[in-house]
Amino acid sequence: MKPHYLTPLFSPRSVAVIGASDTPGSVGQAVFTSLVAGNFQGKLYPVNLNRKVVGGFPAYASVRQIDAAIDLAVVATPIRALPAVMRECGRHGVKTMLLAKDFSDSVPLERELLAESLALARRHGIRVLGPVVLGMMRPVAGLLASSYSGKVRPGNLALVAQSSALCAAMLDWADSKDIGFSSVVPLGEALDVDFGEVLDFLVADPFTQGILLHVHHIHDARRFMSALRAAGRVKPVVVIKSGRFEEGDDGLGVLARRVDSGEVFDAALARAGVLKVSTIAQLFTAAKVLAANYxxxxxxxxxxxxxxxxxxxxxxxxxxxxxxxxxxxxxxxxxxxxxxxxxxxxxxxxxxxxxxxxxxxxxxxxxxxxxxxxxxxxxxxxxxxxxxxxxxxxxxxxxxxxxxxxxxxxxxxxxxxxxxxxxxxxxxxxxxxxxxxxxxxxxxxxxxxxxxxxxLQTPGPLEGKREEPDLAGARALIRTALAEGRSILAEREAKAVLAAFNIPVNPSALAHSDDEAASLAEAMGYPVVLKIDSPDILYKSDVGGVELNIGNEIALREAYHVIVTRARLARPEARIDGVTVQPMRKRRYGRELVVGVVHDETFGPVMTFGAGGVAVDLLHDQTIALPPLNGFLADAMIDRTRIGKTLAGFKHLPAVDRDALREVMLRVSEMVCELPEIREIDINPLLVDADGAVVLDARLALAAAPANGKRYGHMAIMPYPSDKVKSLTLRDGTPVSVRPVRPEDAQMQQAFVAGLSEESRYNRYMSSIKQLSQQMLVRFTQLDYDREMGLSMVRERADGGEEQLAIARYVTDPDNESCEFALVVADAWQGRGIGPVLMTMLFDAARDQGLKLMHGEVLAGNKAMLKLMHALGFEVKPHPEDRSLAVVSKRLSGDAPGGSTGE
The missing domain is CATH 3.40.50.261 (Succinyl-CoA synthetase domains)
Incomplete structure (x- = not known):
């Protein structure tokens, strides 16, 4: 894979310091002095309009006068000069830029200059770090482009922080403890280069063995989570968070107000496999212990x-x-x-x-x-x-x-x-x-x-072999409500959406009069429950809009009129459609629970679980997690609550049907994956006992779907792409399945590699490995489907297990426009047209992700693979530096790739 596009920023061969100076106390003097004192091995070029020499180096009046390529420009000029500097750097072909001054307190005019400069940077393809007052350091390379005056030791920890002040404090503390760094990256406002991109670089950085993060806010949750999960798989990552409980969108219901941003951030970190700490001392202690492999x-x-x-x-x-x-x-x-x-x-x-x-x-x-x-x-x-x-x-x-x-x-x-x-x-x-x-x-x-x-959990929105939901019906209900300008579904509508996803609900029927209510109750059988039906009343009990355990027609007619009267007095402006009639569920040993979804402005949908009924506000017993869920994650949510400890049997209470509870949670997770319009869900109470689970009441809030056009674009974590699962029959009649790789495929992949011939292993891995290392197994089976794909062709064995016949995969390049691919077919299954089938499906997956180019390297001696590449329309060229390799590439545009699959 080609080098990361931020390599010129972190490992530049040439650096121009624009605004370099000999003036004591100036940022330009501090930064240039640090670079010289750090023994930077690349070329240094001071740029100063008024000086011929700075620090003993020949100075240039402009970047355009430098007769050499510039990887990194460090800018220490006043902001009024920034647009002109950006134009000159763009014309000269500068690749990256560090804004080594803080413009956060600038007046509006200067903010406009900064915005203009960033627009110029995008036009010229310059990536910009900052603005940040502390600068940036790469101690392992002698690159100290910083105004920091203390000592920074080289080491194997990377420090990425949003606050320059906190970063400086961490560096001072680390020096006293003899802790060194591979990189120190204060992000500042992160107007261009952000967490996700820096983490992507550090994941593959051989000098970095552990990563320390200070986070205040996140701009791009999907990119942040993808990069953080990629880092968490291979290196210990420790995070400290500031601003944990900032005010945000309280949402529409009380459920949203019981979840704060700090809890959501903790849940996101847990799903990323990283460790959260509360103090700087804990940050470094945890990093040292994890890096020592404890x-x-x-x-x-x-x-x-x-x-x-x-x-x-x-x-x-x-x-x-x-x-x-x-x-x-x-x-x-x-x-x-x-x-x-x-x-x-x-x-x-x-x-x-x-x-x-x-x-x-x-x-x-x-x-x-x-x-x-x-x-x-x-x-x-x-x-x-x-x-x-x-x-x-x-x-x-x-x-x-x-x-x-x-x-x-x-x-x-x-x-x-x-x-x-x-x-x-x-x-x-x-x-x-x-x-x-x-x-x-x-x-x-x-x-x-x-x-x-x-x-390790990569659950799909449609996990396992459960009954398919009625997606069309649910979407029609939601579209109708949004078209009418409504953001809240009536209870009966909310239950209809839940039922479309096969969640058991207590049925609700709408009555427009006491006569209709009596007729419905007679059909259902007494006792019944009456509830006011209004799209404008979110919580019916707040207006006296609920009557329980109605045992006969006389009581029902009286309750009907009492409910309507109370609601009209309490909310005269509300539209009242009537009263719903529901069976009165009596379960002696039932537990009342709450399952819900709230919307976080950064991470999107967040699931909640805890004690329901009146206890929801009294006990504050809840846990949260980012969807999508699977059985492991649902069980983990249940087990972290106090009410969860009573579900297995408690004193006189028999154990509940935990499978039924888990199924409801998985179905709710499925709903929020498939229906991006859902803003909030409040299922309270969910009644669970030994005979199963049933939703007694539900509220559902809506908003227009995000306009990014991507499937699951509203999710911080990409679900398992179940739409890529296909069942096929080979021409010899063998039934096979093609599906995206899962973490539990590790042993199957190890057996697949062990079963390859020595020639096939060498053709694929360009080495004589006998088996995959643990790190390679993790890398090949724990995929982030938002940036990579592995398609495995498997057949069912006689013992019920699976045998892998072939695998094709791609990994997206850092530019997010191209990808590198690999393909290997088991020796015993070669020559059956499997390769074209897998590659065709891989092309489709890459196109769906918006990629434009697929490329790879093939051993020149692997004639069968080169023939297949030609058949699929790849361009094949000799490798410019290694005659034993061929470079193959294909534009992912137009019609599907050519070549007969034979299947």
Missing amino acids: RVQGPRLAIVVNGVGPGVLAADSAIRLGVELATLAEPTIALLNDALPRNWSRGNPVDIIGDASPMRYRTAVKACLDDPGVDGVLVIFTPQAGTDHLSTAQLMVGLQREASKPIFLSWLGEAKVSESRELFSKARCAHFRAPEYAIEVFQSLAAYHHNQQLL
Whole structure:
């Protein structure tokens, strides 16, 4: 794949500093001095109208006088000169620009100059970073285009921040801790280059092993999430957020007002597989621990200590931080009973008594590590009579090298244990002066593991083999309401939309008079519920518009008139269409829940789940997640609520039908994926018991669909593209399916590669690999369908599993206009026309994404592939630098590619 288009910004071979100066205190002097002092290995060109020499370098009056290509222009001039500077840079062919001054407090005229300059940059194809007062740094390349006066060490962490002030504080803190950076990128206002593009560059940057982000606001949620998920798959990413609870759109209903922007941002980070922290110290600590490859596989912590007091305090800290104290298994308890003094604690924390010897420590810690119910062990040592801190430390270092689970070490004290701490530092063990810091890190690792599990989920809007929804019917209802100028559906309409997606609802029938209501109730059977029907009244109970448990016709007629009268008195301007009649659902052991959707201005639709009925405002028991959901994500939402703990059976209450609840949540997720006009959904209550789930009441708010024209363009996370799934029959009669690759295909892909001949593996991977590495498996199966596609042809085996016959994939180039493709067919299935079928479908997918060019490299000796490329209309040329390769490319425009598929 060709280099990222931001390479000239982060790895320039030539830099022009426009406004470079020798004037003390000026931005131009500070930036140029930093570049010279940083020992930048490329060419430096100072540009100054009034000086012939700046800092000992020949100066130029204009960029146009420089007789060389310029990768990066650093601009430190007043804003009034910026449009002229931009024109000169555009004519000279400058590729990228850094605005190293802050224009955020400019007067309106200067803002107009900035807008004019950015328009010129777009016209000339110049990418612009900033404006940002701190500049930008690439310490690993000696590129310090910054006015920062402190020391910045080279290292393997990248820091990307929106605030220059916060970035400077982070750099100062990092210097005191000997932390270095591959890149330091303050984004400032991010008027052009934004988070997503910078993250895309850092994902493939070999100098970056971990990424630290400071985020205040997001411009492009889809690009941000795509880039963040791509980074989270291969590198640890830690995020700190400012402005968590800024005012936003409260929405139409109370459900929207119970969800704040900070919670939505947290949910987005969880789906991206990254870790959120609250302080700068936590940011760097988490990054160092993750970069050192410390990982946990769950949230359960065991504590081993030689003293009850420190153990109890540590346990209190764990509970306060939401860390689960592991319950030791019976075999572990039995082993410790044999090995420890009789007065040991017989539980977690494991108090092994004050005089614990090094071997007693090792025995207890090893037993906890071997317990399947333990995910990590915190070892606390207090120097007491009979203890040996250094020998104990040496045994812990050796045990950590043997163990697959992490050990967190906290040797309390100062002078007496300093030698042990030095040993831990040299051995790169996770050690902490206080146990609560260790517990914080464990909690962060557990959250990171949970988020990485969420990252693996790529659910589709139509997951599995469930009954198809009535999309046409739902869309017709919504179109009618919007055409009438209505943003709220009546309850019966909302239930009709839910029913179209096969969500069980309590039926509602509209009555325009008490006679009609009596007739409907007779048909349904008493008792019934009456509710006012008005498109202008969102919450019927607010106007007394609900009467429950009506048992006979006399009571029904009276209730009908009472409801209408109350509503007209409370809301005289409201249009009242009548009263709906519904069966009265009585379920003795039912739980009232709420399932909903709210709209976030940045991330789009957000799903909510929690306790419903009157408890919705009393308990504030809810969790949120970004759709689309699958079973794993729905279960995770349920399990994070207090009401969720009662669903499996609670005291006298029998367990509910969890499958039915999960199905409702998945169907609601499906609705918001397929119906971009949905702004809010409030299903409350959703009644669930052992016999299933039913919607008793529902509200649905609408807005015009986004005008971007893309399917799922309203979603921050691209759903699984189920529309690309096709069933085919090969010419020999073999039934096959072609579908986009899923994360659970990893082992199938590994078996596919292992089954290829050595020649086929070399033709595809240009190496003699026997199997894919874990990193390659992740890269090939965890796809972001918004920027890449993998189409797998599979057939069903006799045992019900799947066998992969072939795979074709493309990855979008950074320019978002072209893509690089690959194709490989199993040896036993070659010559059956599979290649043209897959490539034709790959062309269609690329066109759907708006791509214009597909290209790739083929070994010149791979005659079969070159023949196929010719047949499909690819242009084939010799590689300009490597005679063993051919370059193939095809414009994705006009009719479908030529060539007979033979299928």
